[in-house]
Amino acid sequence: MNSQNVVIAIDGPAGAGKSTVSKLLAKMLNIRYLDTGAMYRCLAFKAIEAGLTVNDGDEASELLKGLEIQFGTGDPQPVFLNGVEVTADIRSPQVGEYASALSQFSPIRKQMVDRQKKMVADGGVVLEGRDVTTVVAPDATLKVYLTASLEERAKRRLNEFVDSGAATSFLTVRDQILQRDHRDITRDDSPLTVAEGAEVIESAGMSPLQVAEKIVSFLATR
Numbered sequence: 303m304n305s306q307n308v309v310i311a312i313d314g315p316a317g318a319g320k321s322t323v324s325k326l327l328a329k330m331l332n333i334r335y336l337d338t339g340a341m342y343r344c345l346a347f348k349a350i351e352a353g354l355t356v357n358d359g360d361e362a363s364e365l366l367k368g369l370e371i372q373f374g375t376g377d378p379q380p381v382f383l384n385g386v387e388v389t390a391d392i393r394s395p396q397v398g399e400y401a402s403a404l405s406q407f408s409p410i411r412k413q414m415v416d417r418q419k420k421m422v423a424d425g426g427v428v429l430e431g432r433d434v435t436t437v438v439a440p441d442a443t444l445k446v447y448l449t450a451s452l453e454e455r456a457k458r459r460l461n462e463f464v465d466s467g468a469a470t471s472f473l474t475v476r477d478q479i480l481q482r483d484h485r486d487i488t489r490d491d492s493p494l495t496v497a498e499g500a501e502v503i504e505s506a507g508m509s510p511l512q513v514a515e516k517i518v519s520f521l522a523t524r
């Protein structure tokens with residue numbers, strides 16, 4: 303298996319460790335990392351700036367047409383929106399809420415998925431996000447559904463917020479994740495679900511490195 307051609311798609315609920323594991327995997331295999339959630343976050347960031355509400359799906363869909371989203375290399379991976387770096391700006395809880403709400407709108411999802419399919423067409427990429435195993439890359443070399451208990455995921459998200467300097471509490475984060483799970487699982491377009499053929503990894507008690515190594519071991523069987 304030549305890792306330069308592989309497509310590894312990592313799906314799962316909020317806070318399951320998708321980003322940490324995906325970045326680590328991309329580094330281990332020396333392939334690209336595509337954070338599809340960052341693209342929804344870029345749109346959310348612009349929507350907030352434009353004064354839109356979370357219900358303004360049509361306006362946000364129009365807004366998206368004029369947005370150029372690019373990724374650099376590094377950790378954290380730099381994200382550029384129309385040429386301006388927004389890496390830290392798109393990580394706020396408010397942007398996360400907007401991204402989750404706006405991602406419910408099919409015209410937005412369609413544009414995002416079209417862009418993402420092009421970005422993975424050449425292979426050599428780890429992509430992560432809420433529909434990557436089911437819609438963006440259903441034919442990926444390896445599909446992984448990464449999950450953990452609500453408590454565990456809330457703990458991880460809280461640590462990420464604390465590290466980035468955002469003020470919040472465990473109960474607030476847990477509540478947000480619960481609401482996000484509900485929205486992601488029950489939405490009409492591309493609900494969060496375990497794709498056919500996906501390997502399910504329950505990551506409680508495992509370090510990111512252990513999860514990444516497990517994924518590499520699955521890859522060896524493809």
Ligand code: DC
Binds near residue numbers: 339340434
């Ligand atoms: O993974 P994240 O928290 O950065 O994603 C932000 C939101 O974007 C998430 O609530 C759902 C949405 N999203 C999506 O609908 N499809 C994706 N492939 C990635 C993210």
